[in-house]
Amino acid sequence: MAGAPVKDQEKKPFNYMAVVGIIFLIVVLVALFNMLKTTESGTVGIGEVGIGDTAAPFAVPIATSDLEGDANVDPEEACQVEGSDALRICDYFDRPLVMSFWFTKGASSCIDQQDVFDEVASKFGDRAGFVSINVRDDRDRVRELIEENGWKVTVGHDQDGAVSNMYRVGGCPTFLFFRRGGVLEEAEIGSTTEEELSAQVRSLIDGQQEQSQEASQGKKSGSG
Incomplete structure (x- = not known):
């Protein structure tokens, strides 16, 4: 007796939003890394005044x-x-x-x-x-x-x-x-x-x- 036909597996739809979310997360992480790197290598603790500038009066x-x-x-x-x-x-x-x-x-x-x-x-x-x-x-x-x-x-x-x-x-x-x-x-x-x-x-x-x-x-x- 022939077995029941096997149904073709349905192809899952491409999850476009998931890919976009992953890419966005990667971009955020890269930006955060660069920001931290800049903070560490730049003028530490200084806002309005940079190296070579005159101190803000107070x-x-x-x-x-x-x-x-x-x-x-x-x-x-x-x-x-x-x-x-x-x-x-x-x-x-x-x-x-x-x-x-x-x-x-x-x-x-x-x-x-x-x-x-x-x-x-x-x-x-x-x-x-x-x-x-x-x-x-x-x-x-x-x-x-x-x-x-x-x-x-x-x-x-x-x-x-x-x-x-x-x-x-x-x-x-x-x-x-x-x-x-x-x-x-x-x-x-x-x-x-x-x-x-x-x-x-x-x-x-x-x-x-x-x-x-x-x-x-x-x-x-x-x-x-």
């Missing part, structure tokens, strides 16, 4: 002072804020400057990094400026940390995060290195050691001295 209350309020990031007014209880970044542009952004929420190791920063500042404070900016932490807690750790570097309090947003600070700590005049030389995110940070500061100072000598020689040759 003024914030000194953490240990009685001055209350949010940061002033108005480019026309920030450097004109009056009072000894305000930290004006423009006041530090007369020599090389190292700035540290830090916070404790979700980054407890940042406290140890400020110990490193303060120690390096004590060694090079006669040749460069050092500024510490706390971002959005409880101010009383910041004051306690300053007293407990004996930090000598001036600490500004970025209460509303306006300064950190302007500089796109996304990690703790973020170190910025400026030449005299507030020109950004280098920016880095992540933990460091006293030896490593000292080497970076020394390089910043030496580079500034070389530029000053070259400028002086240029003036002499021009007047000769």
Whole structure:
């Protein structure tokens, strides 16, 4: 007896939408990879200011002072804020400057990094400026940390995060290195050691001295 005829298997329709979805996912992943690669190889932690640009001006209350309020990031007014209880970044542009952004929420190791920063500042404070900016932490807690750790570097309090947003600070700590005049030389995110940070500061100072000598020689040759 002949068996029942076997039906031809029906061909499954081509799933066009699935292919489109896979291609779209690949494109997104490639774009994300390139973005991360660019972030790592570019100017770390900097938003409006790039390497070779002048720092965006701002003024914030000194953490240990009685001055209350949010940061002033108005480019026309920030450097004109009056009072000894305000930290004006423009006041530090007369020599090389190292700035540290830090916070404790979700980054407890940042406290140890400020110990490193303060120690390096004590060694090079006669040749460069050092500024510490706390971002959005409880101010009383910041004051306690300053007293407990004996930090000598001036600490500004970025209460509303306006300064950190302007500089796109996304990690703790973020170190910025400026030449005299507030020109950004280098920016880095992540933990460091006293030896490593000292080497970076020394390089910043030496580079500034070389530029000053070259400028002086240029003036002499021009007047000769």
